[in-house]
Amino acid sequence: MxxxxxxxxxxxxxxxxxxxxxxxxxxxTTVFLLAAMGRVLPRxxxxxxxxxxxxxIAAYHYFRIFNSFSEAYEAVGAGTVGIASEYQLVVxxxxxxGYRYVDWLLTVPLLLFETIAVLALPAAxxxxxxxxxxxxxxxxxxxxxxxxxxxxxxxxxxxxxxxxIPFIYILYVLFxxxxxxxxxxxxxxxxxxxxxxxxxxxxxxxxxxxxxxPMFGLDGADAFVWRQVGYSLADVxxxxxxxxxxxKIAREKSAVDSAEFAESEMKAAPSSA
Amino acid sequence: MxxxxxxxxxxxxxxxxxxxxxxxxxxxTTVFLLAAMGRVLPRxxxxxxxxxxxxxIAAYHYFRIFNSFSEAYEAVGAGTVGIASEYQLVVxxxxxxGYRYVDWLLTVPLLLFETIAVLALPAAxxxxxxxxxxxxxxxxxxxxxxxxxxxxxxxxxxxxxxxxIPFIYILYVLFxxxxxxxxxxxxxxxxxxxxxxxxxxxxxxxxxxxxxxPMFGLDGADAFVWRQVGYSLADVxxxxxxxxxxxKIAREKSAVDSAEFAESEMKAAPSSA
Numbered sequence: 001m002x003x004x005x006x007x008x009x010x011x012x013x014x015x016x017x018x019x020x021x022x023x024x025x026x027x028x029t030t031v032f033l034l035a036a037m038g039r040v041l042p043r044x045x046x047x048x049x050x051x052x053x054x055x056x057i058a059a060y061h062y063f064r065i066f067n068s069f070s071e072a073y074e075a076v077g078a079g080t081v082g083i084a085s086e087y088q089l090v091v092x093x094x095x096x097x098g099y100r101y102v103d104w105l106l107t108v109p110l111l112l113f114e115t116i117a118v119l120a121l122p123a124a125x126x127x128x129x130x131x132x133x134x135x136x137x138x139x140x141x142x143x144x145x146x147x148x149x150x151x152x153x154x155x156x157x158x159x160x161x162x163x164x165i166p167f168i169y170i171l172y173v174l175f176x177x178x179x180x181x182x183x184x185x186x187x188x189x190x191x192x193x194x195x196x197x198x199x200x201x202x203x204x205x206x207x208x209x210x211x212x213x214p215m216f217g218l219d220g221a222d223a224f225v226w227r228q229v230g231y232s233l234a235d236v237x238x239x240x241x242x243x244x245x246x247x248k249i250a251r252e253k254s255a256v257d258s259a260e261f262a263e264s265e266m267k268a269a270p271s272s273a
Numbered sequence: 274m275x276x277x278x279x280x281x282x283x284x285x286x287x288x289x290x291x292x293x294x295x296x297x298x299x300x301x302t303t304v305f306l307l308a309a310m311g312r313v314l315p316r317x318x319x320x321x322x323x324x325x326x327x328x329x330i331a332a333y334h335y336f337r338i339f340n341s342f343s344e345a346y347e348a349v350g351a352g353t354v355g356i357a358s359e360y361q362l363v364v365x366x367x368x369x370x371g372y373r374y375v376d377w378l379l380t381v382p383l384l385l386f387e388t389i390a391v392l393a394l395p396a397a398x399x400x401x402x403x404x405x406x407x408x409x410x411x412x413x414x415x416x417x418x419x420x421x422x423x424x425x426x427x428x429x430x431x432x433x434x435x436x437x438i439p440f441i442y443i444l445y446v447l448f449x450x451x452x453x454x455x456x457x458x459x460x461x462x463x464x465x466x467x468x469x470x471x472x473x474x475x476x477x478x479x480x481x482x483x484x485x486x487p488m489f490g491l492d493g494a495d496a497f498v499w500r501q502v503g504y505s506l507a508d509v510x511x512x513x514x515x516x517x518x519x520x521k522i523a524r525e526k527s528a529v530d531s532a533e534f535a536e537s538e539m540k541a542a543p544s545s546a
Contacts, residue, residue: 017371024333024379028326035307035322039315075365265315267393 003072003094004224011221012073012087015228019066022232026059029240033247041261044250047118051243054107054114058239061103062232068096069228100231101148105141109134111242112170115196116178118246119189120253125181132173140166144211153215160211167208171201186256192249199242206234276345276367277497284494285346285360288501292339295505299332302513306520314534317523320391324516327380327387331512334376335505341369342501373504374421377414382407384515385443388469389451391519392462393526398454405446413439417484426488433484440481444474459529465522472515479507 007015033052037045072095077085089095112133116126140163147159174197182193210227213219218226255262280288306325310318345368348357362368385406389399413436420432447470455466483500486492491499528535 013369013371016369017375020337020372021375021379024330024375027333028330028379031307031329032322032326035310035325036319039318267316 003089004221005089007073007087007221007225009085009087011225014225015069016066018229018232019062019069022236023059023062023066025236025240026055026062029243030055030059033243036247039265040247040250041254041257043120043257044118044254047114047246048250050110050114050117051246054110054239055243057106057110058103058235061099062235064099065096068093068099097148101141101145105138107239108137108141111200111238112137114243114246115174115200118249118253119182119185119193121181129173129178129181132177133170136166136169136173139163140170144207148211151214156211156215160208164208167204174200186252188252189249189256192245192252196242196245196249199237199245203234203238203242206230276362277494278362280346280360280494280498282357282359284498287498288342289339291502291505292335292342295509296332296335296339298509298513299328299335302516303328303332306516309520312538313520313523314527314530316393316530317391317527320387320519321523323383323387323390324519327383327512328516330379330383331376331508334372335508337372338369341366341372370421374414374418378411380512381410381414384473384511385410387516387519388447388473391522391526392455392458392466394454402446402451402454405450406443409439409442409446412436413443417480421484424487429484429488433481437481440477447473459525461525462522462529465518465525469515469518469522472510472518476507476511476515479503 030052033048033055037048037052040048072090072093073087074090075086076088113130116129116133119126121129143159143163143166145159147156147163150156150159178193178197182190185193210230213223213227251265255266303325306321306328310321310325313321345363345366346360347363348359349361350358386403389402389406392399394402416432416436416439418432420429420436423429423432451466451470455463458466483503486496486500524538528539
């Protein structure tokens with residue numbers, strides 16, 4: 001998608017601050033998950049480490065995106081001193097959005113992996129689910145890319161439609177096949193798993209909506225700002241909040257698996273009884 | 274709020290040094306809390322990790338604020354060689370205060386979370402308190418932002434008043450509802466909890482006072498310096514000192530819960546007896 005040439009001061013600040021917020025949230029969640037990993041039973045730690053890696057990869061990409069954005073525009077116009085009235089695209093490399101696709105190509109399969117890993121399903125079931133989900137997610141990202149970089153409507157619509165096929169398949173696996181496999185999970189875990197899937201559906205839904213903006217003629221500065229804010233907040237929810245929910249499920253399953261764990265990690269202090 | 278155009282050498286140095294002080298304090302407290310986390314019982318470690326994350330997020334933002342400030346001004350005037358007489362705002366991006374709001378949006382809910390988490394209350398009570406405190410704190414920050422960025426008095430007063438409503442509600446929950454829930458805490462913990470709440474009230478009180486400066490006509494260089502110094506020192510107290518108090522409570526509760534912990538962690542060495 002072509003860059004926008006002019007942003008008002010408020011538009012520039014909104015994108016700048018939301019990119020920084022995403023970077024801070026990803027970084028802090030990475031450290032939190034690594035530091036708190038010992039607070040679940042060993043069998044659930046891989047799911048927590050992978051959640052941390054998703055946030056780490058995203059923190060790296062937001063660092064790059066933030067730098068790319070702040071170098072792509074320069075303050076112009078008098079305005080109040082110290083508060084530029086406008087920001088103009090610098091002739092040169094421009095704002096690189098390719099980082100987002102690289103990020104998704106790495107993190108989306110990992111997000112699906114952590115979702116399955118935390119359930120500690122029998123090996124054969126887990127393996128079968130992963131063999132369906134991971135290739136489909138890679139295909140979904142790869143097919144979306146040519147449509148994102150083109151400025152023309154027709155190829156955008158075609159690649160978008162092709163990319164939707166693996167997306168629908170992933171939803172089928174998560175909402176139908178996974179439900180069968182997860183029937184024997186403890187009650188609270190079942191509820192959290194449902195929350196996880198709806199969070200995934202709601203946040204992943206932001207991407208195709210942003211993708212379709214140009215098809216509805218939304219391609220000015222406002223649309224650019226909404227797209228950046230939407231992508232960034234969706235990423236924070238889909239990675240940080242998602243990772244924290246994985247951690248919550250891992251804690252609950254640890255407590256169900258081991259009375260000793262529940263006693264040492266979760267019991268309200270005896271004095272408050 | 275518009276930036277100040279000219280700072281004396283002393284004013285510039287005061288802001289520069291206090292921002293660096295806050296960065297150092299936040300960074301060191303993060304590392305201390307992570308390194309010392311093992312010195313409390315497992316059930317209190319989440320509260321300590323979250324306290325570390327608050328300081329980590331704040332360290333990141335102070336790094337950005339420090340860079341933004343030092344790039345926003347340049348030394349002008351002859352003065353003594355090597356000591357500029359004045360600092361002038363560079364025409365360009367200016368000093369970005371948006372970082373502070375982004376920081377509060379992330380850290381204030383986490384501060385309330387750590388306050389509740391360290392008490393190890395029964396799950397239902399904890400959950401009920403968090404569902405009241407966290408949305409209220411997000412609302413408080415979000416409603417304050419439009420008032421902070423405007424230069425006009427009337428909208429500033431209105432957004433400020435709206436933001437005060439969730440603040441009062443948070444105080445009600447902390448001072449009334451939490452008191453009931455924490456009645457059964459050990460004696461020393463009760464005292465520490467009272468200290469925690471007063472620290473919170475005293476430090477959070479700095480923000481609305483700084484916010485109201487322009488409404489009293491305080492908008493020159495001195496007011497700018499006082500605002501930055503006030504915000505920074507309030508942040509150090511509200512995050513570093515607050516986090517260390519959380520750690521102290523976690524230690525005390527650990528000692529009450531487990532005689533073995535008290536023996537191994539807190540008993541004076543035999544030789545000093």
